[in-house]
Amino acid sequence: MDLKQLEYFVHVAELGSFTKASDLLGIAQSALSRHVRKLEVELGQNLLHRDGRGVSPTEAGKRLLSHGHGILLQVQRAHQEVADVRGAPIGNVVIGLPHSLGRILTVPFVSEFQRAFPHAQLSITEGLTIHLHEWLKAGRLDISVLHDPVPSPSIETFPLQQDDYFLLCPGMAEGARGKTVQLADLAGYPLILPRRPHPMRLQLETQLANLGRKPQVALEIDAVPAIADLVAQGLGYGLVTMNALRVHNGPAQFSFRRIVSPAMRSTLVLGISAERPLTDLAQKTVEMLRSFIPAHLQQRQPRPISKTRNS
Known part of the structure; x- marks a missing residue:
């Protein structure tokens, strides 16, 4: 399977349009269509439903799309690992945050990350814990902050803090x-x-x-x-x-x-894949998050609420 063809297919399937993908990738629409068709011929499956309004993935296309994200991210990580040998961490790390924390953590953490790794790139996506957990398992995320995740042998977690309900x-x-x-x-x-x-x-x-x-x-x-x-x-x-x-x-x-x-208590954890090695940049980002998140949330504590409990 040609990685370039896979990349083109992923963009077309996500955008739902050859025209939009062509504009984004900067290649002719005819060439893009030709590459995707070659991939379909190689796999012996139609990957896209085509109509006048655009395209949508077939059942086979949905399955390839779910794998495609992880494959392309792993290739990016491999390039990054080799580049890291030259010195300071570079490349890209992808972090998932729950909606409940994204708005209060994203801006300060981006600033902290850029100071520590000026030559690296950071991507942050938000979602519900159940979605972040699946994206982490699928390889679409390097690291994710999760609320009370269901234990899984494919995910390694590090407790950050507990919060009362x-x-x-x-x-x-x-x-x-x-x-x-x-x-x-x-x-x-x-x-x-x-x-x-x-x-x-x-x-x-x-x-x-x-x-x-x-x-x-x-x-x-x-x-x-x-x-x-x-x-x-x-x-x-x-x-x-x-x-x-x-x-x-x-x-x-x-x-x-x-x-x-x-x-009732909620446990906030940091999750990484137990099945894929982290790049040097991702490992250092994990270390930063494990200290940054508890410290930042502690600073934002509201006025103390009485801890008197019913007997």
Whole structure:
């Protein structure tokens, strides 16, 4: 399989258009079409559905596309490993961040990275933990920050910090901040929760089931800012960590109750592939992230919330 043909196919499939891919790659559309067709002939499969509106991958094309990202990234890493021998780390490292942390970590970390590695490139993508986990396994990410990932032999993780979950209440309707709520009592609240298999949703359902209860789901929403907006309008209650809520800049708009008996906690980890070696640049980036993230999040702690717990 010709790597150039694979690269052309990936661009065409992602953009859904030979014309757009031609403009991006700077080659003639006819030449691009010819390369992709040669790849199809070699594999004995049609990789793209073609119509007047553009193109879309066939089932075979979808499978090749999922492998293509990883293959091209591995080739890039191989070039990078050889270049690293000459001196300071260069090349590109790809990091995944949850939506809940991207807005508060991306800008300061980019500045830190550029100071440390002025000749290297950094790519950052955001997503839900379940998607970041899959992209990391597929080789589309070098490193990813994950919330409570499902254990996997293909992913090595390094704990960064633990955060308590709070019941997010509209305004001050639920009393002064700093009070607590029994886990079993959450079954009595109309909750706005992310869909399964979100780690927090699974943790809540499991812990309530152990107490013979189940959650009352008012709405299923995956994005923390949207959950916060809906809570502010009085449409339900949310379960959030303080780190997640800071993205919404909303601590002053709500009241919180720490969940106790038992507590619910989210573990933030740094994940890398256990099956592919890291480049020198990626290894150094892991070391930087392991110190940078806890320190930066600690600096952004809101005013202390009473830690008084129900007896």
